[in-house]
Amino acid sequence: MKLISTNVSEDQHVPSTKAAGRRKFLAQTAGLLTIAAVADSCKKDKDNNNNGIDLGSGDIGILNYAYALEQLEAAFYTQVVASPFSGITDTEKKLLTDIRDHEIAHREFFKNALGSKAIVALEVNFAAINFASRDSVLGTAKAFEDLGVSAYNGAGKLITDPAYLLLAGKIVSVEARHAALIRDLISNGSFADNTVIDANGLDLAKAPKDVLMTASSFLKSKINANNLPTT
Amino acid sequence: MNIQQVITEIEKVDPEVYDRMNPRRKVIQQFAKLGGKLALSAVPLALGSMFSKAYGRGTNGTILEVLQYALTLEYLEAEFYTKAVASGIVPAGAPTGAFTTIRDHENAHVTFLKAAITASGGTPIAKPTFDFSAGNGSGNGPFKAVFTDYGLLLAVAQTFEDTGVRAYKGRAAELISNNDVLTAALQIHSVEARHAAHIRYMRRNFLSNTTIKPWITGKDTGGIGAAVQASYNGEDLAVQAGITITNINGMSISVDAATEAFDEPLTDTQVLAIVDPFIA
Numbered sequence: 001m002k003l004i005s006t007n008v009s010e011d012q013h014v015p016s017t018k019a020a021g022r023r024k025f026l027a028q029t030a031g032l033l034t035i036a037a038v039a040d041s042c043k044k045d046k047d048n049n050n051n052g053i054d055l056g057s058g059d060i061g062i063l064n065y066a067y068a069l070e071q072l073e074a075a076f077y078t079q080v081v082a083s084p085f086s087g088i089t090d091t092e093k094k095l096l097t098d099i100r101d102h103e104i105a106h107r108e109f110f111k112n113a114l115g116s117k118a119i120v121a122l123e124v125n126f127a128a129i130n131f132a133s134r135d136s137v138l139g140t141a142k143a144f145e146d147l148g149v150s151a152y153n154g155a156g157k158l159i160t161d162p163a164y165l166l167l168a169g170k171i172v173s174v175e176a177r178h179a180a181l182i183r184d185l186i187s188n189g190s191f192a193d194n195t196v197i198d199a200n201g202l203d204l205a206k207a208p209k210d211v212l213m214t215a216s217s218f219l220k221s222k223i224n225a226n227n228l229p230t231t
Numbered sequence: 232m233n234i235q236q237v238i239t240e241i242e243k244v245d246p247e248v249y250d251r252m253n254p255r256r257k258v259i260q261q262f263a264k265l266g267g268k269l270a271l272s273a274v275p276l277a278l279g280s281m282f283s284k285a286y287g288r289g290t291n292g293t294i295l296e297v298l299q300y301a302l303t304l305e306y307l308e309a310e311f312y313t314k315a316v317a318s319g320i321v322p323a324g325a326p327t328g329a330f331t332t333i334r335d336h337e338n339a340h341v342t343f344l345k346a347a348i349t350a351s352g353g354t355p356i357a358k359p360t361f362d363f364s365a366g367n368g369s370g371n372g373p374f375k376a377v378f379t380d381y382g383l384l385l386a387v388a389q390t391f392e393d394t395g396v397r398a399y400k401g402r403a404a405e406l407i408s409n410n411d412v413l414t415a416a417l418q419i420h421s422v423e424a425r426h427a428a429h430i431r432y433m434r435r436n437f438l439s440n441t442t443i444k445p446w447i448t449g450k451d452t453g454g455i456g457a458a459v460q461a462s463y464n465g466e467d468l469a470v471q472a473g474i475t476i477t478n479i480n481g482m483s484i485s486v487d488a489a490t491e492a493f494d495e496p497l498t499d500t501q502v503l504a505i506v507d508p509f510i511a
């Protein structure tokens with residue numbers, strides 16, 4: 001069994017002023033938590049039975065949840081770049097290719113970080129998307145990016161290991177940058193309009209069940225999030 | 232305030248104080264230099280941060296202190312955008328629309344954080360006196376044309392937004408014991424990232440410079456230069472949690488893309504050093 005906490009606790013890239021304390025903390029606490037979470041999720045994580053693909057429990061479940069969303073986004077942008085919509089500009093093509101690469105990097109990062117605990121590759125269903133249409137592609141991209149931001153924002157509190165929380169934080173702000181750009185391509189100035197930002201200046205935060213309800217319409221694979229933490 | 236004296240006093244009751252702070256000895260020296268220049272209200276804040284890190288975290292005190300830290304940064308941004316919109320140099324139409332949107336968000340963050348601090352039993356710190364020329368109150372710093380030169384205004388805005396994203400990221404883990412505060416901080420964090428992306432896109436178009444993208448490539452300042460390099464140092468990581476992102480699993484992922492795909496945190500000490508010249 002590969003413990004993914006091994007990778008994280010040896011991370012040389014946490015800010016050096018925090019590294020010592022964090023390593024100690026990980027060694028004493030997070031390792032134990034992760035062992036429990038991994039042991040719990042070992043039994044059935046790759047089963048794809050009638051109940052769907054089990055994301056698992058604890059932090060592993062949340063990482064698999066993120067992995068599932070990144071798989072969806074990476075598959076989408078791979079298709080967008082492979083079959084550009086009609087009238088695509090050079091700028092749009094370059095920026096969408098950047099986004100594709102970022103999403104692939106996220107997907108593969110989670111795959112490797114999860115190791116044997118990773119869920120299987122998901123099958124997507126993009127039948128509702130017209131990849132030849134700019135409106136359809138950018139409209140879907142906007143939905144995915146806003147959904148991704150709200151998913152990470154909502155999942156932060158479900159994470160117990162501060163090192164994983166930091167990793168999620170490193171990714172969510174890049175998703176927010178994507179969301180802003182896609183929105184500006186659709187309508188300049190809509191990068192943070194009141195459909196996503198409330199009167200307190202806060203972005204959306206959504207629970208996994210709500211996010212997966214939206215995501216499921218773009219997935220052939222059925223996801224089982226029943227074992228994810230809810231508080 | 233004599234920082235060294237404070238530490239010496241603590242040493243009398245806790246001989247291991249230096250060990251606890253290691254590797255923060257350098258930070259302490261840096262802090263002693265900064266102390267004289269920081270707004271008085273920010274000194275206990277920064278000092279409290281240094282000691283709470285040495286002696287453990289997760290207390291309500293820590294959460295309040297992170298909220299005060301966030302409030303300081305939001306005060307800075309709110310006043311900056313208020314002055315920017317009032318300056319008259321932001322072109323009418325989309326640019327003024329964007330600056331107004333961002334200004335309103337930063338003001339909303341100030342109001343929200345003040346309420347959160349009060350609700351947590353604290354008293355919101357007072358707004359420092361800012362000097363957006365980065366002249367420590369002289370008004371004559373390197374950015375003294377910030378409200379007369381639109382290109383410079385965009386450059387400072389970009390730096391504030393990118394720094395803000397990194398600042399929230401750097402302290403999120405300290406909020407892990409309080410779900411509500413953590414979630415709110417994350418919700419502000421992603422708004423700052425949306426702002427950053429838009430300001431960067433505005434700079435890209437204003438300068439006709441396609442190397443400036445909504446995301447941060449390596450530790451590139453986007454042509455702003457050495458004056459803001461500290462806000463970008465450390466953004467060039469291509470390895471995350473021990474996993475090499477460049478060409479990961481045989482995928483064609485460039486070093487640039489690998490660094491863009493992950494934003495990096497800044498510590499409070501790094502952020503306070505960046506912000507210091509903007510405080511009178």
